[in-house]
Amino acid sequence: MDYVKTAIPRQERLFYGADYNPDQWQACPDVLERDIELMKEAGVTSASVGIFSWTSLEPEEGIYEFAWLDRVMDRFAEAGMFVFLATPSGSKPMWLSEKYPEVRRVDKAGKREPSGWRHNHCLSSPVYREKARAINTRLAQRYQKHPALALWHVSNEYSGECHCQSCRAAFQAWLKERYGTLDALNEAWWSAFWNHTFTDWSQIQTNDLSMDGLQLDWLRFVNDQHVSFMREEMVPLRELTPDIPCTTNFMGTHEGTNYWQWAEHVDQIANDLYPLPDDRANTWQHAIRADFIHSLMRGMSGGKPWMLLECSPSSVNWGGINKLKRPGAHRQEVLQAVANGASTVHYFQWRKGRGGFEKYHGAVVDHDGSNRTRVFQDCAAIGAELASLRSLVQGDCPVAEVAMIYDWESRWALNTSCGPKELAGTGPFPSDLYTETCFDHYEALTRCGIAVDLLSTRSDFSGYKVLVLPALYLLSEELGERIRAFVQSGGQVVATCLTAYVESSNKCYLGGFPGASLRAVFGIWNEELDNLPADTRVEVRGAVEGSAKDVVERIHLDGAVSLAQAGSEFYAGEALITENDYGNGVASYLAARFEMPALLAFYRRLLEKASLCRSIDLDLPEGVVFRCRDSSEGRVGFLFNYSNQSREVEFGKLAMAAYLDPQTTYSGTIELAPYESRILRV
Amino acid sequence: MDYVKTAIPRQERLFYGADYNPDQWQACPDVLERDIELMKEAGVTSASVGIFSWTSLEPEEGIYEFAWLDRVMDRFAEAGMFVFLATPSGSKPMWLSEKYPEVRRVDKAGKREPSGWRHNHCLSSPVYREKARAINTRLAQRYQKHPALALWHVSNEYSGECHCQSCRAAFQAWLKERYGTLDALNEAWWSAFWNHTFTDWSQIQTNDLSMDGLQLDWLRFVNDQHVSFMREEMVPLRELTPDIPCTTNFMGTHEGTNYWQWAEHVDQIANDLYPLPDDRANTWQHAIRADFIHSLMRGMSGGKPWMLLECSPSSVNWGGINKLKRPGAHRQEVLQAVANGASTVHYFQWRKGRGGFEKYHGAVVDHDGSNRTRVFQDCAAIGAELASLRSLVQGDCPVAEVAMIYDWESRWALNTSCGPKELAGTGPFPSDLYTETCFDHYEALTRCGIAVDLLSTRSDFSGYKVLVLPALYLLSEELGERIRAFVQSGGQVVATCLTAYVESSNKCYLGGFPGASLRAVFGIWNEELDNLPADTRVEVRGAVEGSAKDVVERIHLDGAVSLAQAGSEFYAGEALITENDYGNGVASYLAARFEMPALLAFYRRLLEKASLCRSIDLDLPEGVVFRCRDSSEGRVGFLFNYSNQSREVEFGKLAMAAYLDPQTTYSGTIELAPYESRILRV
Amino acid sequence: MDYVKTAIPRQERLFYGADYNPDQWQACPDVLERDIELMKEAGVTSASVGIFSWTSLEPEEGIYEFAWLDRVMDRFAEAGMFVFLATPSGSKPMWLSEKYPEVRRVDKAGKREPSGWRHNHCLSSPVYREKARAINTRLAQRYQKHPALALWHVSNEYSGECHCQSCRAAFQAWLKERYGTLDALNEAWWSAFWNHTFTDWSQIQTNDLSMDGLQLDWLRFVNDQHVSFMREEMVPLRELTPDIPCTTNFMGTHEGTNYWQWAEHVDQIANDLYPLPDDRANTWQHAIRADFIHSLMRGMSGGKPWMLLECSPSSVNWGGINKLKRPGAHRQEVLQAVANGASTVHYFQWRKGRGGFEKYHGAVVDHDGSNRTRVFQDCAAIGAELASLRSLVQGDCPVAEVAMIYDWESRWALNTSCGPKELAGTGPFPSDLYTETCFDHYEALTRCGIAVDLLSTRSDFSGYKVLVLPALYLLSEELGERIRAFVQSGGQVVATCLTAYVESSNKCYLGGFPGASLRAVFGIWNEELDNLPADTRVEVRGAVEGSAKDVVERIHLDGAVSLAQAGSEFYAGEALITENDYGNGVASYLAARFEMPALLAFYRRLLEKASLCRSIDLDLPEGVVFRCRDSSEGRVGFLFNYSNQSREVEFGKLAMAAYLDPQTTYSGTIELAPYESRILRV
Structure with missing residues (x-):
């Protein structure tokens, strides 16, 4: 299996930006202009727009309104920035879920969910598939030639499952396709155990915790339904905008989604990652786990660059105890992704909304609205640094042994x-x-x-x-x-x-x-x-x-x-x-x-x-990790202190120049502050 | 806002009594006589009667039986005691909830509750409001001139919420009233977040954990519905017995009920308080929390006396680990309420029932039935002491700085x-x-x-x-x-x-x-x-x-x-x-x-x-608190040792007489036993 | 009340065997032959067959297939082994539960369960009772003369409850029978508390946590319904095979089943017991609890031998953390049952299934399929030992003081x-x-x-x-x-x-x-x-x-x-x-x-x-227990070290011969290894 992805056509430097929701601010028309200004100050190249804006785009069934989005797209283009345009299926319009209750999921207990929340449409509903395809078609038609359009952000964090009768029937059909006969299915599921032998396809449930075979196939089926839904969403996009790559944002090691299968159907690998801020003693192990997930994405991209499409510039709001990021931690998170091959670093989110579940989720621009916050200043400094790392944009990480x-x-x-x-x-x-x-x-x-x-x-x-x-x-x-x-x-x-x-x-x-x-x-x-x-x-x-x-x-x-x-x-x-x-x-x-x-x-x-080579021929202290990546200007090394303590690295006879300041050379004993990251010419 | 309440017309001394349920003992006719006798022995002035007696009063729809209640009212009057007569809406009759399922609540998950339990009628049901009004009218008609009637105890511990379609419609109407337009509502709720924009009032749910604006308004609405229900219950009472004050029993810091709003509609502030017995090292902090809640009630009464309408003379049965009250603790609880302005101390309950959920809840009279128990003896001693504090009945607590x-x-x-x-x-x-x-x-x-x-x-x-x-x-x-x-x-x-x-x-x-x-x-x-x-x-x-x-x-x-x-x-x-x-x-x-x-x-x-004055000019050791209250005979001081250890108080040059024994003067070093309380003339 | 049971007619030695599910292996016809061979090697006398095989026996409503079972019964008879033939009602066929949804239980929340899992048929459903009786009748007709048939294993681990309308009606009828009048019921339940007085039988719920009287009667009713179901299952068995005893497997101290009542209706007392493997310091206390449960079974058998019908030859799969049994522990478990009067030791299960909820539950034969495993070897050694204890088969334990x-x-x-x-x-x-x-x-x-x-x-x-x-x-x-x-x-x-x-x-x-x-x-x-x-x-x-x-x-x-x-x-x-x-x-x-x-x-x-006699006149160290039981060759003593440490027992002047090696005499100081068990002639 070959997972190798090609580059985003319009990308000439590392992308840096955020999810952006101007549809929430339509009552404050000055916000868009202020945002463009602040984005420039922060070194932003791009934004994901429209992720939860279905009702703004289609306030009534079949009635479309694009004026606000036109304005955003145009202003971005004028500002020389790109838009990753989202299809809005991640959250059902209230009018839709109230008119067509069948698009709402049924939970394991058999109860149909009320309208609301998000990421919860039925995976099998023909109505929802049709409505999503219709709005996607309109979006592709309207913006297919727009200079701001760089990427399709298809839906958002697909996940979850539905146990409605329509999904049950789809599961039964999927099983028939897989097994051919009930005898084969009964044998595969060892269903004589506890007398669970099925004598008709219609008897099969979507959930029986006592049947391990059924459960495994159910997980496969749910994954397949998501992929099928995603692919159906892409049909009009691929048809109308063949040159614009499609992606969807993965969620790392999320259990229910076998992303290896998804990777075969997207043009870019994109991931969301939230290493919850925490500065206790073992945090550096968390950073290695983040590294694992970055490597997983690189694997899905066949070794090619991939996109970090969501991370937080500060704490999240849903993490239980939402600690602030300690100094250095945020820059390190961003550079860690880059060191592992990221072509893109986007935040959720650009500007904190005033209300809703995530009103306290970290954002580049706080409720304060100014550029004076610690977070904004951090982000702007990183924006400048990423601009100076332009040579990395198509660089791969070396193939490992x-x-x-x-x-x-x-x-x-x-x-x-x-x-x-x-x-x-x-x-x-x-x-x-x-x-x-x-x-x-x-x-x-x-x-x-x-x-x-x-x-x-x-x-x-x-x-x-x-x-x-x-x-x-x-x-x-x-x-x-x-x-x-x-x-x-x-x-x-x-x-x-x-x-x-x-x-x-x-x-x-x-x-x-x-x-x-x-x-x-x-x-x-x-x-x-x-x-x-x-x-x-x-x-x-x-x-x-x-x-x-x-x-x-x-x-x-x-x-x-x-x-x-x-x-x-x-x-x-x-x-x-x-x-x-x-x-x-x-x-x-x-x-x-x-x-x-x-x-x-x-x-x-x-x-x-096995005579393996180390990434760098040094004995690094606990919590210090070295990564490297190729660039158009040669190999670049990243030296990270993931720990909350200062660490000394013995360079011995080695000597390396600072990547952005070739005058400076590292050798002898190097002291790294907590969460410090250094970029080197290898 | 002025919360000032006026006194209960018939009250001439501190009320002391309990919830009383003679309807449970109709098969034992001698119990009423025995209770009257024991009440006299315990210094009881009054009892709340009929709180859960709807079926006893109306065994079939529209068929009323008052004979048993007549007897209770008459016997109380003969004994010179008062009745706080309850409206019985706190628990639905089985015949009613089975005949009219719509009076039963629907939970958050959309499931209608079975009959049973209590405090769980639908807040919006027209049937329930009508039936409650009918029985209240009959009660008021029958007892409007009765000499035992001192107060209306309207329902009981109103609380909880209902998510039925009738409540949903009421919520939508309430929102329409509040916001006027959907645009205003969507802006207030920031509902563009996650695409939650409502385009029709009928789309609005009663529950969406992702919408903080909706949730806040839902809590307001539920509170308003309770107040509306309570006020509707009071209509016939106010009409037929204009001189009898109406109250309902609050539950301190209960989350779902904004009692400041309720306080505007009742004639007396009344509270239920259960500081679960516990004698570990930090218990004295619990006592300060009880103090807080007493002060809250005093605030709702505009500084005037208020009623402690339920507390336990011993442990409760629902507290997880139901420890017995240690010696001194119970008297202290009662005096603490009085020190904070209580006009009334009532227990739940007078006599333990033989069965049901609360058969082990503390009561003045135990299953034993005698006056020989520790609890009865305690209560009788307190009854005598409260009788001697008659001068406090209309006394306020000093206004704080x-x-x-x-x-x-x-x-x-x-x-x-x-x-x-x-x-x-x-x-x-x-x-x-x-x-x-x-x-x-x-x-x-x-x-x-x-x-x-x-x-x-x-x-x-x-x-x-x-x-x-x-x-x-x-x-x-x-x-x-x-x-x-x-x-x-x-x-x-x-x-x-x-x-x-x-x-x-x-x-x-x-x-x-x-x-x-x-x-x-x-x-x-x-x-x-x-x-x-x-x-x-x-x-x-x-x-x-x-x-x-x-x-x-x-x-x-x-x-x-x-x-x-x-x-x-x-x-x-x-x-x-x-x-x-x-x-x-x-x-x-x-x-x-x-x-x-x-x-x-x-x-x-x-x-x-800020040059503030202390309640008493002494440095008190940890766990010792001083309170004062005015009486018709001057200011009265209460010195409490809330801790489970003996404490020494240095009176220094101060000297105060014991309130009930003016011969005794406190000065120098005073030793307070664990949970000891002293009453002083200030 | 006299609980005394009579012996199993065909039993001449201690039974030793397991649950056996050849219906799961019909696709591997050689497995049955291999199993017979391995059973002989392990000293197996008997097996429980057909516990969850309804669909194998009746793949369509009214269409029966007995060929596979005929083969098993015949092969067992040829091998000189017995079958405890199960009625299959423990798990509903999918065709049945999908065609007749009323046979599926309704949970406390009022939701009807989906098909699947096990031990979950409605206790009141006339359809299920009729279908169970029909299959039982066919089984009894077919095998009534079969030489392998030694015992009826009626259903399996009856338990749980159903809140459907049919059960509700049955509960109301049961109450009417018990109380005669609603007045009597209301008085018994003290239902005036919280206004729960019933004025019509139809108002009674199956669940109200606030009514202790109702709850207690509900538990009695559920127990009675199980017993009634079990007795209805036995009708055709007793009619067609009057000489074959009927039993059902109890679950020790399972809360919902008052086995004293069940004991009156079965011919043999049988129990399932899983003392989860654990070798921490206090494990020996667990062994005394197992002892308690064995004594309980002996009590239900009126002091006569009883059957251990399920235990694990190794760990279970559902115990949270499924530790392997430490050496000696398994033999000790078996001998402990025997010491307490067991006539039978059967395992769940003979051979691990390849799939399903219990695919990792301990079994004599592992997925490996061979006789080389530690567990198989252990079981075979125990099989040989039990064969040598033939004299115990009808032996009672001495009556205690x-x-x-x-x-x-x-x-x-x-x-x-x-x-x-x-x-x-x-x-x-x-x-x-x-x-x-x-x-x-x-x-x-x-x-x-x-x-x-x-x-x-x-x-x-x-x-x-x-x-x-x-x-x-x-x-x-x-x-x-x-x-x-x-x-x-x-x-x-x-x-x-x-x-x-x-x-x-x-x-x-x-x-x-x-x-x-x-x-x-x-x-x-x-x-x-x-x-x-x-x-x-x-x-x-x-x-x-x-x-x-x-x-x-x-x-x-x-x-x-x-x-x-x-x-x-x-x-x-x-x-x-x-x-x-x-x-x-x-x-x-x-x-x-x-x-x-x-x-x-x-x-x-x-x-x-009270001048009581000890079982043995020795001071035993912590964790060491002595039991005795009569045999046809005199009294047999069992000395168990339940602890995970070696223990020294001072025999002093006492001397006892090893039961299986009368040459060896124990006296002086005896050292017992962890989990060691010794059998003595007393």
Whole structure:
């Protein structure tokens, strides 16, 4: 699978801007002019407009009003700025949802939602699809030649599910397409369990927590319905404006959306990311998680630049306890995205609205309305800095030597399987046992200085030196064969506990885990899974030392050698980390969730054994990370102190010039303030 | 606004009694006689009768039975006791709610409730209003001349909300009345946000958590519907018994009911208060909160006596862990109400029922049925003591020099605005960030020995020396002007963080906080709000020292001087408490939630600077509070030890006689046992 | 009431087996043969078959398919194994629940459930009763002469409730039957409280949390409906197979099912028990709770052997954190049941299914499919051991000298009464304040080495030396009289706080607690109940020392003497444990929830005073328990170390032979490994 995206035609520098909602300010006509002025001061290049403006554009069914939008588009064009024009389907007009109740979702309990809120239209409703297509067509017709139009921002943060009878019928049809016969479906879902055998397609529910097969397919179906809706929205856009790329804003590790599938249908990869401000001791780990998500987007873009389409210039309003961003933190967030390949940094939002759910969400312009706020001044300084980084706009990040698979199907299958310990993510991004395991391994690799590319199960990983498979719980025989071939021909694979328990139907493999014919590759048999209370630690002894927690497998050597063994519990002495020479390669198995010291020891050993290159040849202190990206003027390095403490970096004999001030050279001992970021010529 | 109430015509001494439910005991005819006997023994003057007796009075639609009530009224009259006769609307008869399902409420999720429970009739149902009016008319007709009748107890603890289609239509009509046009409503609610613009009145929901304007108006509407229902209940009562005052029992700081509005329509202010028994170390702070609520009632009564219409003579049954009241605690609760102006102390309830939800709720007479219980003996002793305090019956509490505004609209607006930290109240009374802030400032003032009057935003505060505005989040331009004028002419105002963020529609002020033109008065600009995790403390340094927590604002001096500054966080050195000379007065701003030592330091300084008088010129130890009230025999002082420890009070050269024993004089060092209360001649 | 059961006709040794679901494996025809082979290897005698196989047996309404079951029955017979044949009503076929929606339950909120899940058919639906009876009839007809058929396993874990209109009508009819008139019902329910008087039967709801009388009757009704359903299922079975006993699997202390009533209608007592694997320090207390439940089953069987019909050979999948069983733990669980009189040990389940909610539930055969797993090997060893214990099959446990009443009606009444502290059970079995109190007293007695028989309120307890009544909250006058007579004639009774508060309607007794005329028997008056926060401890001083917590009563001596008094709180010095000589016996009252040291001290004193015999005359260390049971070869002793630590038992001069190795004799100091179990000849 090739995910490689092409550039935005009109983009000549890094885009910098925000969501902008002039439709909320129609009663204050001077605001638009003031905003244009402030945008210029802040170095803004572009804005996403119209995301929730359906009623402003179509106040009555079939009656359209574009005057206000015309004015915005024109003023942007005059100011030399671009508009990412949104289709407005993210929020249903009140007239529409009251006239056609069927466009409102039905929840799991069978209750139809009232009008209101957002991101909650029925995924299957023909009426809603028709109405969305109509307004999209009008927008494309009206602005197809407009010089401000640079991009289509299709809808907004698609998500959620609907359990109405129309969705139920669509699910049944989807299943018929997938399985052909009820016998096949019953076998796939193991539905004889608890007497759940279906004898007619119409009997199938959209929700039964006791049926893991049904649940997994429901998640797939919901994802497919979203993609289908998005694609239907794009039809008139692609037809009328073939040169304007279409995107939609993803939400990182949001559980319900398998973005690898979405990535195949958009022209640009775009993401929203809110690393909730927090300056406690472990915050730098949160920054590495943000890094993971940026890498995921880069993976979906095939290594090409991608768009950070929403982030907050300050705190959010919905985060529970909404702390202000500490000095340096905001610039660091922006530069971190750029270091990871972002072509664009946009905020939600330009100007705080006076009312509504998000009236206190961070914005460049506060209710105060002036340019004197800390936040505005910060944003303007960043705007100037990004303008000076123009050479990066089409620059890629170097291809890594290590690839990691991130797979929503494994996540869904694990989360719908009752038995293995459930883990609440530790934040600030959506996660669970599956995603936490990925985060752990990504963090360990990052702290070892090793860059990682994130791939899908359909990606070609044959060119990498090392392939890391954290908790790849659902693993098809076909992928198992590709992994086998990778190792056979000299690759190094690292798998963890919870690998290859189920096939694509969510049914367990028979004959001993890991399934998918991988037992020979890893040279082990995984007999049983011990789930542990939160405060239990299992000692790890051997070539790797430390501790394990949460989940530990009892594995048996069947060809592999043991690198580390349990030092406590009744399975003390049994292998916890194994290595198996297979073909020309090596397959490692980590049969537990390890704490960071053990993971770091494992990967430091791997770094050496596999002769991997570090991003920079320095030992960096905890919380300090180095990233690099190519530019038209050579490779650019970013040195980040993610921690809330000052850190000293020993450059030793290395010396690098400051990117924006080539006179300044870094060498010897460099002191980085909390949250400090430096840009270097590598 | 003038809230001043007149006295109950027939009252000649402090009323003492309880809710009484003889309708539950009709199968035991001797119980009424036994109760009259026990009431005499306990010093009872009066009882609230018939609160939940609709079915006993009207067993079938239109068929009335008054015989049992006749007997009760007659026996009370013979015994020289009064009846507060209730209208029975607090609980719907089963026959009524089954025959007319529309009188049952519909919950937020759209589900109509089953019959049962209580306090849950639809606020808008014409049927229920008609049936309630009919039974009220019969009651008034039958007992209008009865010598036992002293007061109408209209319904019971009105509260809650209904989301039926009838309430929805009423809400839409109420909004039409309020806003006139949909354009005005959409502007007020900022409904263009998330595309929530209404294009027809009929589209408006009763509930959308994403619309802060809608939610605030919904709370106003529900409150208005309750008041409207109450007033409709009173129509036949006022017509047939013009000399009998009407009241309804409030619930202190209950969130959904803006009692300032109710106070305008009742003849007597009456409250129910349950300071859950608890004798841990900080219980004395709970007692100060009870004091706050008593002062609130006194404020609603315009400084005149008010009624404590429900409290428990022992534990309640619904408090989670229902501890017994420790010795002294119950007498203290009763005297605390009297010290704060109560004309009446009534219990819920006289006699424990044998079954039902409250069968274990504290009562004067237990299931045991005798006079030998600790509780009965306690109550009888208090009955005798209250009889000896007859001189207090029309006595007011002295007018304070300090006023504080308590405002449900600010509370509602803050609670419906998403962003500022949400705070769970620490009990035992309903509270939240808004109310906790009020409690904090009231406690600090009380601990400094300063009496406080509680006012509404409509009250005239021009006569006070100091006006305290804790978290007055919703603040109209009109009130802002009155505050300005107050300071201009020499008043001292104290405001806190979260002042004047929004106007009456819940929309944020533009141009910088505090809004409502108060920036000049305070001489500051409040730039941004930092919300802090529970365990974070910000140091406070300067003329006031201590710490802040939960919410801290970053403010800028714009004329004001800084009294105290942050000593930690990135805003270390910035002002946290300011003072601004404005006109002839002074405006102080406390830009954080402070912990008690800092608040005490601030108010001790104010006490001196503003030359305020303490209620008694003594330094009282922690947990000891002094209150006074006028009587026909001069001023009476109450000295309370609210703490669970003995306390020593140094009277120094002061000497006061015991009120009920003028021979005894207190001077020198007085030792107060835990929960001890003493009554003095001042 | 006589609960004595007769033996299973075909049983000649201890049954050992599992739930078996060959219907899930019809696509893998070799699995049945492989299973028979593995069963033989594991020493299996029997299996429960067909529990959730309705659709496999009746794929369309009225169309039956028995071929697969014929094959299973025949193969079992050939292999000399038995089948416990299930009626399949535990899970509704999809075709049935979709065609007849009325068979699906309606929840408390009035919502009808979708198809799916299990154990959720409407208890009243005539359609479901008819369909269940039809399939049961077919099964009985087909297999009535089959040599494999040993037992009817009627349905599965009946539980839950339905609030549909049909159940509501059935509840109203049940009430009419119980009360005769509405006046009687209103009086019983004290429904004048909150105006809940019913004036027509049709007004009665199935759920009103404010009506304790209604709730208690609802629980009784639901229990009765289950029993009625079960009995209706049995009609064709008893008619067609009069010699095959019928049972259904109970769930220990499951709250909603008063198994004493069920016990009257089944031929064998059978239980499911899952003491979730956990090896923390207090696990041995969990094992004593399992012991309690085994004793309860023995009580329901009238002291005769009973069946452990489900337990897990390993972890479960639904326990939150599913730890593996530590070595020794599984054998101990099995032998514990046997020591307590089990005739049968069956697992859920034989073979793990590949999909569905329980795909990871422990099973003898794992997904691996082999005999090489730790679990299979464990099970096979136990199978061999049980075969060698053939002499136990009809052996009873010795009748104890101490009886304890466990009463669901008291539990329900306490849980539906609002006021006394609510207590979350500490696991691993369903419990609450009532059941925890029973567990506490059972643990104390067990730790003193005293065996206990568990009885119902209808059991004849006249032959016991001591009768323990923990928290017998609902206590009828009739039972009160039987208790009085027991003491009168020389018995010793021990009652605790919360005794005899309410009569059978859940109405409080008048005239002082304990009610039911027991004040004279105990010689006390219980005035009031103090509920305490979790961290409060009340000192206990006197002949028994220690502490009390959670609930403490203030009692007055009225003839009794005080054994121990409170040492703290305002009731310091008041009696907490009393003793009253009454007739020829003694009545003790424990007026609080005591911590274990105090309870142990109390029962050690009782052991001596009442001259009770210990099960074995040894002082056993903490966590070590001795049980015995009769066999055809004499009395057999079981010595269990329930703790996770090694323990030393001092046999002193005692010497006992190992049951299976009479050469080996235990004497002197015996060291028991963690979870070790030994079988001895006594």
